[in-house]
Amino acid sequence: EVQLLESGGGLVQPGVSLRLSCAASGFTFSTYAMSWVRQAPGKGLEWVSLISSSGGNIYYADSVKGRFTISRDNSKNTLYLQMNSLRAEDTAIYYCAKVPIAVAGKPHDYWGQGTLVTVSS
Amino acid sequence: DIQMTQSPSSLSASVGDTVTITCRASQNVNNYLNWYQHKPGKAPRLLIYAASNLQSGVPSGFSGSGSGTDFTLTISSLQPEDFATYYCQQSFSTPWTFGQGTKVEI
Numbered sequence: 240e241v242q243l244l245e246s247g248g249g250l251v252q253p254g255v256s257l258r259l260s261c262a263a264s265g266f267t268f269s270t271y272a273m274s275w276v277r278q279a280p281g282k283g284l285e286w287v288s289l290i291s292s293s294g295g296n297i298y299y300a301d302s303v304k305g306r307f308t309i310s311r312d313n314s315k316n317t318l319y320l321q322m323n324s325l326r327a328e329d330t331a332i333y334y335c336a337k338v339p340i341a342v343a344g345k346p347h348d349y350w351g352q353g354t355l356v357t358v359s360s
Numbered sequence: 361d362i363q364m365t366q367s368p369s370s371l372s373a374s375v376g377d378t379v380t381i382t383c384r385a386s387q388n389v390n391n392y393l394n395w396y397q398h399k400p401g402k403a404p405r406l407l408i409y410a411a412s413n414l415q416s417g418v419p420s421g422f423s424g425s426g427s428g429t430d431f432t433l434t435i436s437s438l439q440p441e442d443f444a445t446y447y448c449q450q451s452f453s454t455p456w457t458f459g460q461g462t463k464v465e466i
Binding site: 274284285286289298300301334336342343346347348352353 | 361391392393394396398402403404405406409410411413415445447449451454455456457458459460461
């Protein structure tokens with residue numbers, strides 16, 4: 240059974256950093272791309288970042304480019320999101336999702352339950 | 361960036377109804393179009409991938425169609441558990457983008 244478990248969220252002040260983790264199990268983590276998607280309070284889903292299976296290809300939404308860094312440790316089956324210079328508008332539930340790039344449509348086929356990040360003074 | 365526009369933003373329907381949600385892309389996304397269901401406090405769930413392919417385990421009452429810029433999600437014989445928000449999402453080019461969502465109220 241595929242499981243994705245996010246952690247690392249919390250209440251932080253504007254300008255500080257936070258690192259999210261996503262522990263994966265139930266599939267061969269090193270062979271799948273992974274994504275981070277967020278949902279701000281009362282808003283819709285927003286794609287944040289994508290990393291290829293090897294980590295060699297990385298993409299970001301414009302809203303986080305230059306502040307967030309996605310990475311992965313395939314030996315630990317773990318995905319990360321380093322978030323720097325956090326702003327109030329980064330307040331959201333952050334989901335990690337598995338992306339089978341070889342599948343038509345490149346969908347997010349499994350999602351974690353999410354971790355809440357609140358940026359407030 | 362490719363903009364995804366869903367309509368309607370919300371709708372009310374009765375159990376047993378057939379519901380149709382449309383999604384329009386600002387440019388051609390071929391069939392790189394996916395549909396998700398999201399309930400409060402839950403993980404989003406993939407329903408349809410590549411415009412018309414039913415994800416394993418998803419009831420056959422869900423179906424998708426379309427190509428290019430115009431896509432449709434149809435829910436046949438609406439069930440109480442189908443109360444949720446539905447999103448389309450393009451994976452044709454980065455940044456990947458979601459529609460704004462359609463809230464289905466029973």
